[in-house]
Amino acid sequence: MTLENLLAIRRLVQHEAGRAAILKLLAAAQRNLADAKVTTISPENRFDAAYKAILQCAMAALWAKGYRTSTSEPGHHQTAIQALPLTLALGSDTVIVLDALRKQRNLNDYTGDGVSDALLAECIVQAESLLQLTRTTLGVS
Numbered sequence: 001m002t003l004e005n006l007l008a009i010r011r012l013v014q015h016e017a018g019r020a021a022i023l024k025l026l027a028a029a030q031r032n033l034a035d036a037k038v039t040t041i042s043p044e045n046r047f048d049a050a051y052k053a054i055l056q057c058a059m060a061a062l063w064a065k066g067y068r069t070s071t072s073e074p075g076h077h078q079t080a081i082q083a084l085p086l087t088l089a090l091g092s093d094t095v096i097v098l099d100a101l102r103k104q105r106n107l108n109d110y111t112g113d114g115v116s117d118a119l120l121a122e123c124i125v126q127a128e129s130l131l132q133l134t135r136t137t138l139g140v141s
Helices: 003-008 019-036 043-064 076-082 092-111 117-138
Strands: 012-014 067-069
Touching (some): 003 012, 003 067, 019 043, 019 117, 043 067, 043 076, 043 092, 043 117, 067 076, 076 092, 092 117
Antiparallel strands (some): 012 067
């Protein structure tokens, strides 16, 4: 699968984001990651903030390639995460972990399932790692 294939099947649309917009999104990811580390809020909200940072990194990487997910189709979070090997050369093992975090986020949001301390810690670690990789790959300090 290529980004062009995802465009052809309408999972992506062309999108021209300038460097300022990408930097703004990465700054939001950094703020969400900081929020995820605030221990006075619930594990579920901390998890959601860390997951949001992951998604913002995935979106920034797509924007840098000239695309964004098609929000008119269901599954835009999944598309953004599954495109990471194409946008940031992320390994499939890590994509599997990120996709599992996406599924847990859905369970939390739509069924009220809680989040364990271990799962929260993993989400924060993954968000930190992805933010660093995104910054490095996109040449952002």
